Amino acid sequence: MADDVAFVGGPVATMDAARSFSDAVLVRDGRIAAVGGEAVRERIRPRTEVVELRGRLLLPGFHDAHVHPVFGGMLKLRCDLSQATDGGDCLRLISEHLTEFPDSPWLLGGGWDMAQFPGGTPTRRALDSVTGDRPAYLVNRDHHGAWVNSVALRLAGIDRHTPDPPDGRIERDPAGRPDGTLHEGATRLMEHVLPAAGSEQYLDALAAGQRHLHARGVTSWHDAIVGRYLGYDDLLSTYLAADERGLLTGKVRGALWWDRDRGIEQIPDLLERRKRARGRRFRAETVKIMQDGVCENATAALRLPYLGPAGRGLSFVSPEELAEVVPRLTAEGFQLHFHAVGDRAVRDALDSVRGSGPELRHQIAHAQVVHPGDIARFRELGVAATIQPRWAVNDAAMTELTVPKLGHTRASWQYPFRSLRAAGVVLAAGSDWPVSEADPMLGVHVAVNRRESGSDDPLGPDEALDLVDALAAYTVGSAWVNHVEQHTGSVEVGKAADLVVLDADPFALPPEEIAGCGVDLTVVDGEFVHQQ
DSSP, X not given: OOSEXXXXXXXXXXXXXXXXXXXXXXXXXXXXXXESHHHHHHHOOTTOEEEEOTTOOEEEOEXXXXXXXXXXXXXXXXXXXXXXXXXXXXXXXXXXXXXXXXXXXXXXXXXXXXXXXXXXXXXXXXXXXXXXXXXXXXXXXXXXEEEEOHHHHHHHTOOTTOOOOTTEEEEEOTXXXXXXXXXXXXXXXXXXXXXXXXXXXXXXXXXXXXXXXXXXXXXXXXXXXXXXBTTBOOSHHHHHHHHHTTOOOSEEEEEEEOOTTTGGGGHHHHHHHHHHOBOSSEEEEEEEEEOOOOTTTTOSOOSSOOSSSSTTXXXXXXXXXXXXXXXXXXXXXXXXXXXXXXXXXXXXXXXXXXXXXXXXXXXXXXXXXXXXXXXXXXXHTXXXXXXXXXXXXXXXXXXXXXXXXXXXXXXXXXXXXXXXXXXXXXXXXXXOTTSSOOOHHHHHHHHHHXXXXXXXOOSSGGGOOOHHHHHHIIIIIHHHHTTOTTTSSSOOTTSBOOEEEESSOGGGSOGGGGGGOOEEEEXXXXXXXXXX
């Protein structure tokens, strides 16, 4: 592309502090050189490339504040069940994959949805029926469990005598035998037999994930797990290699994984990893603490018990350990990125950062079930809410697996986006892809409508966001959380030319049509990284 590009014929949503709109932007040498029709026209030169917006909205490039592009890219290279419509369709896709790759020693992949199976737990017998004697390990869509067949269980030595680990659960049949679904930490019982992927395969997965994100307008992202997890290797070396080879076209912040088996003695290792992870387009200044699981399998940590026999869920890091660990991490300048779904996990995370000061911009991701008394505490403690708007819908996972376990009152506390915004909390937004689709406009649609496209059954419509606030969460809000708002996240003179051009203007559309907005052009530092 040319050194100069002028985008004219607006509209332009700048996402600056005033949330102002304009009609033209000039990019020069990778930075925003002018904003506004008159200022841009004065600076256009003979060699300037002119892009006519023709009513398409130009925005700052989307920042995905919580995503796993290597996991998503790896899924594309393996047996991908993310498009399956039900349990039978999963088995059909598995059978087709095995036919296409008859010599693979293992069946690896995932993307299945718990709501596609009775009780959210597919069985080894169903998987045995299509895999035969080939071991199978398939992570679920939310990446908090795995579906395995009998051969895999036998290879791993998991049988009726294997106890549940403290941080997970083995689903069992009436005779006590493992039945094929492993939740949370129980997946680690498989790690010693899973085949390792090579470094080039991880780079291929990152490249595939990066293309997927760019095609949806994402210019920057926060990889929420840089460490060993769910059978994947530590991704630090993958990102460092990609950065050194010039393969990263996106701008990446990473969250270094807190190993809940090690405790405070791992902090020197985290300091060394942070020192290594300060590259050109990849930096890791954050520690990720997985505080609990998910509501669908009753592993999210609740203050009061689930309805039924499931207890109060799992706290992977005790409040006592958080009280010891968090001050040490913050004293070393680490930002903390908590996975907290249940109200007990959210409260424990908030309690743990008291006294650490707001300058590190700690964040709580997911924040699904939030006690009303804790909403104002986010702002008081300087904690951002990193939300996944795509989840705030009445889909099968919500109506069949979540609400019956929570009951009416707690179900009404879910995803309190508008309440958090009204309390002055900074909202950042992410997809958690491949848990859910990476397209920010699908998330914006749900944030505004609280329902999926085509649905007439909203989840907590009083918690809907205005369109401008939803877009801000995916742009300047996420840039702020990642400490880069001085350089990117809004369309202002001097900032990096990280931009997205949609194929329509969502502000001119009825709210129920927002999901139909696609991406025509994605720009990073003035370079076109995706063009429709």
